[in-house]
Amino acid sequence: MGAKILEKRIIREPDVYYYRLEAPLISRKAKPGQFVILRLHDKGERIPLSLADINPKDGTISLVVMAVGKTTAEMAGLKVGEQIQDLCGPLGLPTHIENAGRVVLVGGGFGAAPLYPMAKAFRDAGNYVTAVIGARSADLLIYEKELSETCNRVIVATDDGSKGVKGLVTSSLEQEIKENGAGLVVAVGPAPMMKAVCNTTKPFGVKTVVSLNAIMVDGTGMCGGCRVRVGGKTRFVCADGPEFDGHEVDWDCLMNRQKMYTGREKESFEAWKNRHKGLAEEGAAK
Numbered sequence: 001m002g003a004k005i006l007e008k009r010i011i012r013e014p015d016v017y018y019y020r021l022e023a024p025l026i027s028r029k030a031k032p033g034q035f036v037i038l039r040l041h042d043k044g045e046r047i048p049l050s051l052a053d054i055n056p057k058d059g060t061i062s063l064v065v066m067a068v069g070k071t072t073a074e075m076a077g078l079k080v081g082e083q084i085q086d087l088c089g090p091l092g093l094p095t096h097i098e099n100a101g102r103v104v105l106v107g108g109g110f111g112a113a114p115l116y117p118m119a120k121a122f123r124d125a126g127n128y129v130t131a132v133i134g135a136r137s138a139d140l141l142i143y144e145k146e147l148s149e150t151c152n153r154v155i156v157a158t159d160d161g162s163k164g165v166k167g168l169v170t171s172s173l174e175q176e177i178k179e180n181g182a183g184l185v186v187a188v189g190p191a192p193m194m195k196a197v198c199n200t201t202k203p204f205g206v207k208t209v210v211s212l213n214a215i216m217v218d219g220t221g222m223c224g225g226c227r228v229r230v231g232g233k234t235r236f237v238c239a240d241g242p243e244f245d246g247h248e249v250d251w252d253c254l255m256n257r258q259k260m261y262t263g264r265e266k267e268s269f270e271a272w273k274n275r276h277k278g279l280a281e282e283g284a285a286k
């Protein structure tokens, strides 16, 4: 089923966009932690994107997308009122919402956005929710305002100290656990960051859930493209996850599989950029 873009804005220059899509059926069923797979047009690639908000009342879902390659850059060129040809979801298992007392949510990159619906659910379940979000510098942070409205507390960490605590999210997380303890940590972001979060929480014995971003094709457990090793067993991120016990994840397996198509992805992005440039020049010459 297709979906109309109702709202689109850049939330971090030059490459992170917020989209609100008309998706009444998905919004009625979706839960925090789940994702959708979309295809922009007939010849488009299928890409998975996490739900950054779910609004069953107005029949919409929100996505926050970092334009990193061909499809995400092509999506950035779409306008309000235009249609995404295929939108499939909700996919994956929802976040297990429990009362763990103190929950610490850790976000890096686009990962701060999917924490937003999770934060609401963990607070509704009676938890004290702290978010730790990080970036290289203040201008690269996203979703600080949204998380401040939802969480009990937000800790910002920047590598260069331009905002909040100077250093990595893991240093702030470690300090938070030492000072206040944590019943549960949930991390969403790039794999090296989630791995570092798990290494930080392990000595404290704090349960740590991570949302894995494996390469996906069908998103329903049929193709095996998203397989990872968790606790010594093969698991499919799309059907058994995307969330898993981070202390059990084989991070090398995940990160190696993420790099499998790097050459082809670069080629396809370059070809798309050249074609795009050609079309723009043709248009200008007319």
Ligand SMILES: Cc1cc2nc3c(=O)[nH]c(=O)nc-3n(C[C@H](O)[C@H](O)[C@H](O)COP(=O)(O)OP(=O)(O)OC[C@H]3O[C@@H](n4cnc5c(N)ncnc54)[C@H](O)[C@@H]3O)c2cc1C
Residues within 6 Å of the ligand: 035, 045, 046, 047, 048, 049, 050, 051, 063, 064, 065, 066, 067, 068, 069, 070, 071, 072, 073, 110, 114, 212, 213, 214, 215, 216, 217, 242, 258, 259, 262, 265, 266, 269
């Ligand atoms: C469950 C899940 C949720 C995600 N949620 C978000 C989100 O909310 N916001 C966001 O910006 N990104 C999200 N991603 C990552 C997003 O899917 C990729 O950035 C996107 O597919 C890149 O496609 P591309 O053609 O623009 O770039 P490409 O140049 O094709 O790829 C860039 C990188 O993205 C990854 N990637 C490429 N194709 C896929 C694919 N089919 N499936 C998964 N990863 C892929 C690879 O690591 C690759 O190196 C999520 C990934 C997963 C698995």
Ligand code: FES
Residues within 6 Å of the ligand: 215, 216, 217, 218, 219, 220, 221, 222, 223, 224, 225, 226, 227, 236, 237, 238, 239
């Ligand atoms: S994407 Fe095909 S099995 Fe998960």
